[in-house]
Amino acid sequence: CLAMLAVLIRCMQLLALPPGPISLAVLMLALTPCVWENACQAEVYTLHGLLFSGMLWLMISFDHAPSARKLTALALVAGLSIGNHVTTVLVYPGIALWLLSTWRRRSDLVTIRRVFAMASAFVAGGAVVLLVFALDRADAYNYLTEVSIGQAPPLSDAWDRFIWTVTAVQFRGSSGGLGALFSVAFPTNVSRELAELASNNALLLLFGSAGFMLLVLRSPDGSVLLRMRGFFAVTLGLLVLYFSTYLRFFQPVFFICGWVILAITSAVLLTEVLQRRLAWWPWTLTVLLYMLLIAGQINGLRRSRTPEREQRAAMLLASIESNAVVLSTWNDSTLLWFHQYVRGTNPAVDVINADVKQWEALAGKFPNRPIYLERVTEDFDKIGWVPVAGFYKLRPSR
The missing domain is CATH 3.40.50 (Rossmann fold)
Structure with a gap:
């Protein structure tokens, strides 16, 4: 979790955001209950956030200092990420849009040879999950999760297990699929999803959404931050659409990539407030009080429940x-x-x-x-x- 936050801080520094807004945005993210608790209990989502932050850092740093090696590293991390959690596929369209924009600006770096190297790195990263399944015990049943439909392939059959994982079969028990996007219940599902997110950290959701709208409405100025807004828009849109199809088992931590983006756009909003010399102290006081409230709630939960369960x-x-x-x-x-x-x-x-x-x-x-x-x-x-x-x-x- 600390590594994810450290990489995120570096990303925002490269986006030329001031230290104050960066600190407040990172604190809001760090004190989000789902992020904090799952860093202790469900490392898959924390690692998902870390790998996503790593991809962000590679894309942003490429704009500062273009290098073909960074493109290959981006493909490798993208492969590792899908091996860790299959919902990484929701990030790929945004990366593809960013690569298209990069190719238009730096066609000398995005060559056929480089694309082949990136594809090889991506396969190498994703193949790590094959090794994980091959080394696991064939009699283990831990992958029969609550969102699985039917029995998964045996762990001894690494290839079938890999296909079962990357094709998201295990998530079909909770997602209604494309049909849910066109159902009359879709607006209700979206509002339910947003309510779940707001119940976890309403302030980060509010500030992040407002900051995102500022980015969308801002005129192009050639900055790295504005070049990233297409990636932010596509990724946030796909995350919201996909998780709105969840008929059950939706948890705010599934939105970890969205929380990372909202932390960045929250810093954008706070920067705008400071630069325009608006009455920023009520905002700061509100954020600090809210974070203290969340910290108290988390501390109370840890004191009252976790020791009993651990014992x-x-x-x-x-x-x-x-x-x-x-x-x-x-x-x-x-x-x-x-x-x-x-x-x-x-x-x-x-x-x-x-x-x-x-x-x-x-x-x-x-x-x-x-x-x-x-x-x-x-x-x-x-x-x-x-x-x-x-x-x-x-x-x-x-």
């Missing part, structure tokens, strides 16, 4: 059999994995992250092993389950 996870791992299987949702799974692989508590236990609707089917795949559930759902009756450290154990006789 629960540690107690469970310490008290169950080494050949046990634990079925849980994402929050508990991440804590259990942390205690297993960071603190070394009972690492032989298989912790499976899956939707509660898949638990019954998954439990049947391990007939001779102890099964523990995060909770007993309506699909199971409580007969035959024994409470253990806040979880429920299936009786061997069942």
Whole structure:
């Protein structure tokens, strides 16, 4: 998370934004609850934000000091990013628009040979996920996530798993697809998405949106910042459109690339306020008070909930059999994995992250092993389950 913020600060410095607005914008982003909490629990989204910030830095720094190597590096990071999270494809149209603009200005650097080198770097970056799947255990079920439809290909089949990942099959259970864009419920879905984002950080959403409109309305002046507005517009538009098709499971952290862009455009708005010598102190006071409020909320959540959950996870791992299987949702799974692989508590236990609707089917795949559930759902009756450290154990006789 700190690396993402550091790269973002460098991006805004290259865009010639003043230190004050940069600091306020970065603080707003850093104190966004979804960014802060998922830096501790769901590293995939934090890494997604870091790689996106890296792509931004390469594009912006290229405008300052054009270099063919930066284009190749951009392709490599873009490949790594899709290996980390498939929603990176929503960033590619904006990159393509930026490359077209770059080719018009620097056709000497965007040659056929360079395009081939970029394609090779992109494939090399994306192929990293093949290695990850090939090294994983064939009997693992952790990729059967709550948004998956049907069973994923075995992890032993790296190529099928790669295709399953990059074609976004695992997201089709939550996204309504193109049909959702043309349904009568589309305006409602957009408003619901924006409400979810506003509930996470209304100030960053408001300031960022206003700053983005300033960029759109500003006359071209040849600056790097204005050359990036096409990328910002296309990327933000695709993010909003795609996530408005989500019928369930939408979380504000999915919008991490959008939050990064909104941090930059927030700095644009704050810069405009300062340069025009408007009454900037109410804005600054509002931002500071809002960030203090968010910090207090986060601190309260960490104090009241996380220690209890961590203690629960540690107690469970310490008290169950080494050949046990634990079925849980994402929050508990991440804590259990942390205690297993960071603190070394009972690492032989298989912790499976899956939707509660898949638990019954998954439990049947391990007939001779102890099964523990995060909770007993309506699909199971409580007969035959024994409470253990806040979880429920299936009786061997069942």
